[in-house]
Amino acid sequence: MMDTDTASSKALKRGEAAAELLGDGHPRIALVASDTHRAQTARGALLDQHNWCKLEDARVAVVLGGDGFMLQTLHSMLDAGRIIPAYGINLGTVGFLMNPFEETMSVLDRLSRTKAKRIAPLRIKAITQDGAMHELRAINEVSLLRETRQTAKIEVTVGPRVRIKELVGDGVLVATPAGSTAYNLSANGPILPLDSQLLALTPISPFRPRRWRGAILPDRMRIKLRVLDPKKRPVSAVADQKEVRDIAELTIDVAHETELELLFDPGQSLEDRIVSEQFVVD
Template sequence: MKIAFRASPKPGAQRALHELSSRYGQAAVAEADFIVTLGGDGTALEALHEALAMPAKPVFAMRTDSSTGILCNSLRTHGLIERLQAASRVQLPVLQAEIEQAGGRSRVLFAINEIVLERQVFQQARLKVAVHGKGVPTSIKGDGLVLTTPIGSTGYNRAHDGPLLPLGSSLLALTGIGIRRPSVWSPIPLSDRDILDVEVIDAAHRPVQIRTVFETIPNICRARLFRSPDRTVTLLLGREAQSRLCTPFGRQC
């Protein structure tokens, strides 16, 4: 069994990396059967993004003492092979954004927890928002929007009063950031089969950027956001981690 270890730069994670790689070896990600991370949710998300191009590559995250996160298993340096074999596989959906920037350049980005559209300058953004093939577009004015998956709904989305999505559900949530108009705006639950079209109004004077945890693309004119139809990532969870992950969602595992 080949394992690729990824660790945060914190001393505790680096010590665990040295011990585990000495015991189990260190494989290149492309050749590994598993990616094992040492740190917190940030390190786990980095590995999951790395695995986007390798959908069969599962990620087993272990949390060091100085880190926090609900995606991680407890850190133990012994019995790793048995833990990997016994862990449950959780398939996480991936968000995709097809973006057109000012000047006509096209970009594509992916996210596991959320995609954020937000103003770049002091002036609030003006956006025209539509669910593709459903109803008429809505024009809004505010600081931006957040599109989130169930696994991401406990974080930035909740900080802006977005809904907590049931874990494992076929839902996404569209949550506003500082929406001034319309004043009756409220978060919108979407099917994960819906396609969201966003156009930036007056982009030259009210520029908008789009970002994920790891990438920011400025000066966008329009974007199409949806659940990627052909990409998922696999997170490995032991029983303790499953229970911890379900706790914020009010579920028993």
């Protein structure tokens, strides 16, 4: 059973400010930072603002770094079986999941004005060629990628039916709405609104079927990707930052029971960013 703080969960479900879950007195907040120079410098500047606690004791996590470190932190919560709201401060590059850094910022003041957004990760069961089973989670996407110069050949099943008997190309990926603006977008996949309850199934450099450009699927549907001729055409699976090689088969669905909670400043919502990405013209 996922150990989620009841008061925090109720506040977040109502979309209320983080003040509702910080409580009175001395709220239990963790300060975690990536090992980059910028993040560690910011951490040093924030140490005196609060009596920070360990992540395992906290009700809220303040995360200093970039999107990659935020994903790493969220995965550590999933692995520990204890999910708390996370407030990201961007000290990386893009910072799609983060809030802007301000030199004179008061973290507690900013936390008191935030709004929460819940996102559900993908649950993946991966079977390798030797029959081993691996259970993975992905917040952005899971991708199947060829390991050698040989193109991958993949059978695609959605729901109870085989939809594509043989997809030939560099691979295929499944993206959540939160991850639809990442690798999925660079592979010409669609941008999905955060509350759409949809998944993007996107081919990577497809050769056959030539006209297939992917699919948008309800997130209640299970997806199975079976590697054809895996010995000659080995394929690896990458779930966010974790890779498993020599895949035989992936089964993918959405883990609604383990939703993650991100906090954003007013005017910095993840929904707005996803909408804005659709109007970017370079």
